[in-house]
Amino acid sequence: MxxxxxxxxxxxxxxxxxxxxxxxxxxxxxxxxxxxxxxxxxxxxxxxxxxxxxxxxxxxxxxxxxxxxxxxxxxxxxxxxxxxxxxxxxxxxxxxxxxxxxxxxxxxxxxxxxxxxxEQKSMDENLRSRFVGEWLQNENVIINTNFVERGRRMGLEITNPRRVIIISVFDNGTGSDSLDEMRKVERVEERVKNVIRRLDPDSIYMKSSSNLVFAITNRKDSEIGKISEMLRSTVEEQPDMKVVIGIDDKCRPYTMMHISYSKAYKALQSCLRTKGEGIRFYSDINMEIFTDEISDMSKKEYVQKLFSGYEREELAETVGLLETLYDLEGSITAAAEKLHMHKNTLQYKLRRIYERTGYDPRSIRWSSLFYIAIDFYREIRNLIGEE
Structure with missing residues (x-):
């Protein structure tokens, strides 16, 4: 030494x-x-x-x-x-x-x-994480007897039936990236890991970027939902802390767990994009299934083409207005109340969108165009205004 x-x-x-x-x-x-x-x-x-x-x-x-x-x-x-x-x-x-x-x-x-x-524990955890990453994230890795035995030598039994859940913990307060905030998130993540270990001692864990990934023993959706709610309570009892959770759709053979990971990740991304539910199964998502396949540049081009001539701040306000309208099932009265404006003012703004884009956001026929634009805008808003 x-x-x-x-x-x-x-x-x-x-x-x-x-x-x-x-x-x-x-x-x-x-x-x-x-x-x-x-x-x-x-x-x-x-x-x-x-x-x-x-x-x-x-x-x-x-x-x-x-x-x-x-x-x-x-x-x-x-x-x-x-x-x-x-x-x-x-x-x-x-x-x-x-x-x-x-x-x-x-x-x-x-x-x-x-x-x-x-240090030895950290090295062991890094080796385990690399192995789990190969298993869950690399569709080209060969899952054979040697691979299975390699996992067993590290105490990981990958052949048991499992489901994948991915968890992202973040501070919803100041939005600061200070060391104190990072430590706060790490402490809460440790609580999440302890809850999972207590409920499922045979779970397999890895840290991927800012996400916690768990391959838990096979359970019904209802059971995983209860575990997820427990995790949310554990996180959100801490001031300003929030959590989003993505869950796969079913148990798969251990040789195909990269598919389960991919689906849980898409469910997680769907949670992160929206202001809605913080827990989502892959079976609950719709257009998010394919939006990850579309490049940011294509999404930006789509948004700018639909809202041609809009300035950056004007676009942000318009997307927020439409998002509220669609969240409230198109109710002018409810949307106006939530936006703190008279319903006549809201109707005037919607007419202006129709006049400027050529598409009526209140029409069932054209609402899908705006719904897609809203979804894209959430991901590429920081790119708007860049050339």
């Missing part, structure tokens, strides 16, 4: 919250790689070299000029699995710092072991 500079810095910072004296961490070559005294980083510490070469249990330095690059203080080997991987030192008069020596050594060794366990 090697003591990395990154981990040494973490440990020195942690130790410094308990011990106010200057602390140094040297690697297996006796070079200072972390210190509360930044100017000493990178210097060779002859005292540390002697501890490593002679396997000393302790080295007390009483004079600054006794060992090159070393100051008065106490130094101890960091021993992991009977191997010296570095040295930890405390700078100061012996009668002041000696009382912290053995405690500092033990704390350092414990912290290193904890970090090592976390």
């Amino acid at each position: 090697q003591l990395s500079r990154h981990n040494a810095e973490i440990i020195v910072k942690e130790l410094n919250t308990i011990i106010n004296d200057k602390i140094n961490m040297m690697n297996e070559k006796g070079v200072i790689i972390a210190s509360t005294d930044q100017e000493r980083i990178g210097q060779e510490h002859e005292g540390a070299k002697r501890i490593i070469n002679d396997r000393l249990e302790e080295l007390i330095i009483h004079s600054h000029d006794r060992y090159e690059g070393s100051l008065e203080g106490v130094n101890y080997p960091i021993i992991i699995s009977n191997e010296i991987i570095g040295v930890v030192g405390i700078t100061g008069p012996y009668n002041k710092v000696a009382k912290y020596g053995q405690i500092t050594k033990k704390m350092t060794e414990i912290l290193i072991q904890e970090i090592s366990i976390k």
Whole structure:
């Protein structure tokens, strides 16, 4: 095992919250790689070299000029699995710092072991995630006996009948991408994972981009719906936190789970595009089935062609008006009330849309054109105005 500079810095910072004296961490070559005294980083510490070469249990330095690059203080080997991987030192008069020596050594060794366990766990999780990603997201991967056995060696049994659900947790408050907001989302995601693990210990999990993907043991839609509602309650009991969930349509053979993933992802995207239900099965979506196959440029061209001559802000207002109208089943009275305008004003605006586009948004015949434009606009609104 090697003591990395990154981990040494973490440990020195942690130790410094308990011990106010200057602390140094040297690697297996006796070079200072972390210190509360930044100017000493990178210097060779002859005292540390002697501890490593002679396997000393302790080295007390009483004079600054006794060992090159070393100051008065106490130094101890960091021993992991009977191997010296570095040295930890405390700078100061012996009668002041000696009382912290053995405690500092033990704390350092414990912290290193904890970090090592976390790193190994992270590596294992990354390997598992890559495997699950191949299984669920890559339609070209060959799912044979070797692939199945590879999963089993990681504790993943992919041959059991499963369904796929994809979950996206986000902060609906400030919209900030600050570190605090990211940590808040991560904490809520951990709660979601714990709920799934409790309800389905045999579930298979991976993180894909900002989504949580679960291949859960086979269940009826009604049962998955209850689990999803429980997850939503878990998330939304936290201030400003929201969740959307996409669910596949049925259980498939383990060799075809990429289809289940694709359908759950389309259901999730449908949730993200709309202001409606935060939980959606693939069987509930309609035109979203094929809209992912259409390029953003084509969607932009369609919207701009239908609403030719509209400025960016004007287009946003018009799409919002039509979206409200269609959400309320075309009721002028209900839409006007929700939009906080007189119904005559709303009717005038709808006539203007007819005059400018050549299509009447109140007509059943032409409403589908506007409905498609609304759906496209949700995805490419940021591209409007760009050339």
